[in-house]
Amino acid sequence: MKTKGYAVLKAKEPLVAFDFERRSLRPRDVALEILYSGICHSDIHQAREEWGPAIFPMVPGHEIVGKVIEIGSQVSKFKVGDLIGVGVFVDSCRKCSSCLKGLEQYCVEGMTGTYNAMERDGKTVALGGYSDKFVIDEDYAVHIPDNLDLPGVAPLMCAGITLYSPLKNWQAAPRKKVAVMGLGGLGHMGVKFAHALGAEVTVLSHSATKESDAKGMGADHFIVTKDAKDLRHLHKSFDLILNTVSADIELDPYLQLLKLDGTLVVIGLPGKPYSLNVGTILDQRRSVAGSMIGGIAQLQEMINFCAKHQITSDVEVITADYINQAYERTVKSDVKYRFVIDAKSFN
Ligand code: NAP
Ligand code: ZN
Ligand code: ZN
Numbered sequence: 001m002k003t004k005g006y007a008v009l010k011a012k013e014p015l016v017a018f019d020f021e022r023r024s025l026r027p028r029d030v031a032l033e034i035l036y037s038g039i040c041h042s043d044i045h046q047a048r049e050e051w052g053p054a055i056f057p058m059v060p061g062h063e064i065v066g067k068v069i070e071i072g073s074q075v076s077k078f079k080v081g082d083l084i085g086v087g088v089f090v091d092s093c094r095k096c097s098s099c100l101k102g103l104e105q106y107c108v109e110g111m112t113g114t115y116n117a118m119e120r121d122g123k124t125v126a127l128g129g130y131s132d133k134f135v136i137d138e139d140y141a142v143h144i145p146d147n148l149d150l151p152g153v154a155p156l157m158c159a160g161i162t163l164y165s166p167l168k169n170w171q172a173a174p175r176k177k178v179a180v181m182g183l184g185g186l187g188h189m190g191v192k193f194a195h196a197l198g199a200e201v202t203v204l205s206h207s208a209t210k211e212s213d214a215k216g217m218g219a220d221h222f223i224v225t226k227d228a229k230d231l232r233h234l235h236k237s238f239d240l241i242l243n244t245v246s247a248d249i250e251l252d253p254y255l256q257l258l259k260l261d262g263t264l265v266v267i268g269l270p271g272k273p274y275s276l277n278v279g280t281i282l283d284q285r286r287s288v289a290g291s292m293i294g295g296i297a298q299l300q301e302m303i304n305f306c307a308k309h310q311i312t313s314d315v316e317v318i319t320a321d322y323i324n325q326a327y328e329r330t331v332k333s334d335v336k337y338r339f340v341i342d343a344k345s346f347n
Helices: 041-047 150-157 159-169 185-196 208-217 228-234 278-285 296-309 320-331
Strands: 002-007 016-021 029-038 064-071 083-086 089-091 133-137 177-181 200-205 221-224 238-243 258-266 287-290 315-318 338-342
Touching: 029 083, 029 150, 041 320, 064 133, 064 150, 083 150, 089 133, 150 159, 150 185, 150 296, 150 315, 150 338, 159 185, 159 238, 159 296, 177 185, 185 200, 185 208, 185 296, 200 208, 208 221, 221 228, 258 278, 278 287, 315 320, 320 338
Parallel strands: 177 200, 177 238, 200 221, 238 258, 258 287, 315 338
Antiparallel strands: 002 016, 029 064, 029 133, 029 338, 064 083
16 A cells, blocks of 8 residues: 655654555455644654664654544454544554453563564564554554544544553542643643543643643643752652653652652653662652553543543644654654644645
């Protein structure tokens, strides 16, 4: 299937227009016309090899929303014309303990990423969502309801699920105090979900200008984190802290904000290791945890939750020729709050 997209040809180079072929449909495959594709900070980390060696040419993009244009002979979940979403992985082993529990993102053999990955045949390079068409096994895609703003749906496929999953796992609810570190693509979804789940929400941000936006999204409090000393009055305050910061920071000042048995979940992945002051976690029996996206069943649950609560991402819709500028602005935390590419502009 002839496909037009944008690719990084070599690490750290700007993205350029790139034509390629996608596979023809297998019996359980669905082909979609991509409508919108979000720009996640993980795209930038990988295009710049901030997580180690990557596969090039790379077509990034794992926040995909589109419309089904063709189905394989054995497809039962989708029909032509359906709205469809694709996220961070396109396959997994389907038989390990994680896959059987619907936690495909933690597949023991490793999930197959939507891009910067080899497909399970061991020879095809997976190419992602900065493109006009996509082909996916129906088991790894979700239904998108028709009552949501579609550009704002694309980021739910990564940013949305990545914050929804830990909020559910650590039971954000009324009377729980939740803090979100970093009001970017992920963080702003965390604020919306934590608020919808009834928690008291605090944003910890290094951008003072974002306060009124944060409050509009449902934050109860907004704290500027220019200096760790400014946080002393918040020591032992939070049940749950979700760290979505994409840059290298000191964790210790934030760990001190956890109350007894509180958990700081690391979600941002800047690349370098964090140092951990063990004394800080012994005190108050604190935990540090990690969380990675969510499984397919939870992805559908999150989309349905969004449809019920009318939650979407706040987006700036761009054309493909703006991707390189969008990367620069994202790195400077200058995006409100997710760039989304209008896929018509790949043609
Ligand atoms: P983003 O839109 O760029 O947001 C990151 C936010 O971090 C910024 O908006 C900013 O918030 C804060 N920040 C940036 N530089 C900072 C600095 N020097 N000091 C303090 N705060 C800073 O990125 P994103 O797409 O939300 O992704 C965030 C991170 O999560 C990335 O590392 C990404 O790779 C990772 N990620 C992880 C998963 C997972 O499954 N765990 C999934 C997707 C992405 P303020 O302006 O409010 O301070
Ligand atoms: Zn992502
Ligand atoms: Zn598996």
